[in-house]
Amino acid sequence: MAPDYYSILAVSRNATSDQIRDRFRELARLRHPDRFQGAERARAELEFQEITEAFNVLSNPDRRRQHDVELARPELGVNADTQRLLRFHLEAGVQFYRDGNFAQAVESFERATQADAKSHQAWHHLAQAAAQHPRHRAKAVSAIVRACELNGMNPSYLKLAGRLHAEAGQLEAAERYYNEAITWGGEDPVVSKALEEIRKGSKKGWGGLFGRGG
Numbered sequence: 001m002a003p004d005y006y007s008i009l010a011v012s013r014n015a016t017s018d019q020i021r022d023r024f025r026e027l028a029r030l031r032h033p034d035r036f037q038g039a040e041r042a043r044a045e046l047e048f049q050e051i052t053e054a055f056n057v058l059s060n061p062d063r064r065r066q067h068d069v070e071l072a073r074p075e076l077g078v079n080a081d082t083q084r085l086l087r088f089h090l091e092a093g094v095q096f097y098r099d100g101n102f103a104q105a106v107e108s109f110e111r112a113t114q115a116d117a118k119s120h121q122a123w124h125h126l127a128q129a130a131a132q133h134p135r136h137r138a139k140a141v142s143a144i145v146r147a148c149e150l151n152g153m154n155p156s157y158l159k160l161a162g163r164l165h166a167e168a169g170q171l172e173a174a175e176r177y178y179n180e181a182i183t184w185g186g187e188d189p190v191v192s193k194a195l196e197e198i199r200k201g202s203k204k205g206w207g208g209l210f211g212r213g214g
Contacts, residue, residue: 003083005054005067013068017059024055033156039098045128045156046094049121052154085115090122097129105129106136113143120150124157131164140164148177155185162194171198 006013009023028051036044057063093108106129112122127144130136144161151157158181166174175198178191 003050003054004071005057008050008054009058011058013071015058020055020058024051024059027051042094042098046090046121046125048156049124049154053120053151056151056153082116086112086119086122089115090119090125093125093129097125102129102132106133106139118150120147120154120157123147123150124154124160127160127164131160137164137168141168141170152180153184155181155188158184159188159191162191166194166198174198 006015009020009027011020011023015023028048031044031047031051033041033045033048057067089108089112093105093112096102096105096108106126109122109126109129112119113126116122123143124147127140127147130140130143141164144157144164147157148154148161158177162174162177162181165171165177175195178195178198181191182188
């Protein structure tokens with residue numbers, strides 16, 4: 001079934017715009033991936049993506065009205081099956097990623113993108129997993145580009161896009177993504193450092209700026 005964004009943010013369906021915004025900010029502080037390490041970080045990343053998507057929908061009057069219509073009508077079986085399949089592959093991929101089995105994680109996240117090509121979470125997770133293998137770096141770049149196309153206001157996506165493009169030597173694109181990350185997520189010392197390196201025309205230290213996780 002379609003996600004209930006009100007439930008994800010834990011607000012009522014008649015919540016005001018201010019209430020929705022305040023709740024999102026509260027949850028974003030509590031579940032921001034930078035607050036976690038190891039296995040908990042992977043779970044926090046998935047939850048952060050969900051609350052960000054919920055806010056993006058509910059803070060847009062037109063998208064919110066459409067969401068209300070979708071919640072009010074019965075789900076078609078094929079759509080429900082797609083969502084279940086998507087969730088299955090996402091959860092499997094996250095578990096493989098936690099276990100350090102990045103090859104299997106890539107495979108699971110690819111299946112998630114096949115189940116729902118419009119799932120920005122699936123594309124983002126695919127980019128993260130693929131980035132762990134040098135031979136999959138091109139796949140990581142294309143996956144994060146797709147994630148940003150589907151959800152261009154997510155600072156985590158934009159930050160990873162900046163890092164992967166910088167590592168690929170595509171500094172102009174990297175700078176653009178980093179600047180967008182600041183636009184939507186506010187000042188970030190890591191992003192500022194990366195931009196400083198780009199502007200110096202040096203790629204020294206790119207791989208270590210964000211670590212392996214992005």
